[in-house]
Amino acid sequence: MAEISLALQTSSRPSASEITSAFEVATVKRSGPEPGLRHFTIQGRRFVTLRTSLADLINYAYGLHSGQLVNAPNWLESEKFDVTGIPEADRQPSEKEWMAMIGNLLANRFQFRFHWDRREMAVYAIVTGRDGMKLGRSEGNANGLPAFVFQGIGKLTARNAGIGDLAWELQSMVLDRPVVDQTGLNGRFDFTLAWTPDEFQLKGRDADSTAPGTDVPPDLFHAVQQQLGLRIEAKRAAADVIVMDHVEMPAVD
Numbered sequence: 001m002a003e004i005s006l007a008l009q010t011s012s013r014p015s016a017s018e019i020t021s022a023f024e025v026a027t028v029k030r031s032g033p034e035p036g037l038r039h040f041t042i043q044g045r046r047f048v049t050l051r052t053s054l055a056d057l058i059n060y061a062y063g064l065h066s067g068q069l070v071n072a073p074n075w076l077e078s079e080k081f082d083v084t085g086i087p088e089a090d091r092q093p094s095e096k097e098w099m100a101m102i103g104n105l106l107a108n109r110f111q112f113r114f115h116w117d118r119r120e121m122a123v124y125a126i127v128t129g130r131d132g133m134k135l136g137r138s139e140g141n142a143n144g145l146p147a148f149v150f151q152g153i154g155k156l157t158a159r160n161a162g163i164g165d166l167a168w169e170l171q172s173m174v175l176d177r178p179v180v181d182q183t184g185l186n187g188r189f190d191f192t193l194a195w196t197p198d199e200f201q202l203k204g205r206d207a208d209s210t211a212p213g214t215d216v217p218p219d220l221f222h223a224v225q226q227q228l229g230l231r232i233e234a235k236r237a238a239a240d241v242i243v244m245d246h247v248e249m250p251a252v253d
Contacts, residue, residue, distance in 0.1 A: 021087075021093070021097050021100035021101050021104060022087075022088060022101055022104045022105075022108075023047070023085035023086060023087055023088070023101050023104070023105060024086055024087060024088040025085070025086045026083065026084065026085040026086070026105055026109070027083070027084045027085075027253040028081055028082075028083050028105070028109050028250050028252055028253060029081065029082045029083075029252050029253055030079075030080070030081060030082075030252050031050065031051045031052075031080035031081055031082050036050070036051055037051070037150060037173070038050065038051045038052045038053070038056050038080075038173075039051060039052075040052070040060065042098070042145060045086060045087060045090075045092065045093075046084060046085070046086055047083070047084070047085045047086075047087075047098055047101070047102075048082075048083070048084050049081070049082060049083040049084075050082050051080045051082070052080065052081055052082070052083065053076065053077045053078070053079060053080055053081070054072075054073070054075070054076050054077070054079065054081075054106075054110065054247070055069060055072070055076045055077045056077075056172070057081070057083070057102055057105075057106060057110075058106065058112070058242065059171075059172050060099060060102055060172070061099050061100070061102040061103035061106060062099070062103065062242060063099070063168060064178070064240070064241075064242065065171040065172065065177060065178035065179070067121060067176075067177055067178060068121075068178060068239060068240065068241045068242060069241070069242050069244060070117070070119075070241050070242065070243045070244065071243055071244045071245070072244055073244075073247055075249070079249070081250070081252070083102075083105070085101060085102075085105065087101060094143075095145055109250040109251075110247050110248060110249075110250050111246060111247060111248040112244070112246070112247045113244075113245040113246040113247070114242045114243060114244050114245055115242075115243050115245060116240060116241070116242065116243070117240075117241050117242075117243050118238055118239065118240055118241065119238070119239065119241050120236060120237065120238050120239070121177070121178070121236065121237070121239050121241075122177050122234065122235075122236055123177055123178045123179065123180055123234075123235055123236070123237050123239060124170075124171075124175055124177055124178070124179045124180070124232050124233065124234055124235070125179075125180050125181075125182045125232070125233045125235050126163060126166070126167055126170075126179065126180070126181050126182060126183055126224075126230055126231070126232055127182050127183055127230065127231050127232075127233055128183045128184070128185065128229070128230060128231070129225050129228075129229040129230050129231050130231075131229060132229055133183075133185065133228065133229035133230060134227065134228055134229035135189040135190075135191050135228055135229065136189060136190050136191065137187060137188070137189060137190075138159065138160045138161070138187075138188040138189050138190045139190075140159060140160030140188060140190075141160065142187075142188060144160055145160070146158065146159070146160050146161035146162065146165040146188070147159040147160060147161070148161065148165070148169050150173075153197060153202060154194060154195050154196055154197050154202075154217065155192065155193070155194045155195075156169070156192070156193045156194075157191075157192045157193075158189070158190065158191050158192070158193070159190050160188045160190070161188060161189055161190075161191075162181075162185075162186070162187065162188055162189070163181045163183050163185050163189075163230075164181045166181075167179040167180060167181045170232075173202065174197070174201050174202055174220070175201060175220075176200050176201070178239055179232075180237075183230065191227070191228060192227075193223060193224065193227055193228065194217040194223060194227070195217050195218060195219060195220040195222075195223035195224075196216055196217050196218065196219055197220065198219065198220075201220065220232070
């Protein structure tokens with residue numbers, strides 16, 4: 001089986017000590033008891049997260065799935081934090097710069113230290129469907145940030161999103177293993193994906209997202225094929241992993 005590369009190669013990825021982009025001002029607070037999904041948003045030049053775990057923050061900074069984190073603490077996903085950061089530069093950062101700033105915050109506030117390794121694991125690959133894609137091209141800024149909104153459990157609306165962005169959203173919020181884009185499709189798309197989650201998706205949240213009297217949408221794999229013209233295939237592949245050498249519970253603001 002050909003090896004699947006997940007995002008960047010190990011040699012191209014920075015270690016915690018190599019990240020230079022930083023927030024000028026950043027706060028880390030313990031999340032309140034209110035229920036809800038984790039949330040990442042950019043409000044002008046403010047980067048805001050709500051109900052994000054250490055796993056969420058690491059996965060965002062390095063484009064990984066929780067299954068690619070080794071030697072994690074027992075509070076990896078149970079403790080939730082709200083993060084707000086304002087960058088040093090007076091311009092709008094790129095997505096890679098936002099990711100680097102979260103990586104820097106992890107190193108400084110969580111004392112996060114790690115090294116890269118590579119291990120074989122189960123992954124999902126997004127590939128083109130037999131009849132071709134059914135995605136509408138976005139008219140948004142090709143260099144702008146993608147936007148994903150869950151309109152209830154099992155309904156995801158995307159704007160200005162690439163297939164790689166969809167892969168990250170699925171692996172970070174929906175599926176139980178890493179997801180890699182193998183479509184070869186470039187560009188940004190606008191689409192809505194509606195499906196009926198099973199008990200292994202969305203971290204076990206209530207899968208009943210269908211109003212009474214409405215049609216029940218298909219499962220995720222059929223929905224992706226029918227609505228987007230793509231397929232999700234289960235495979236095994238060598239993948240980059242982060243081996244966590246040290247991490248501490250942060251002092252919250």
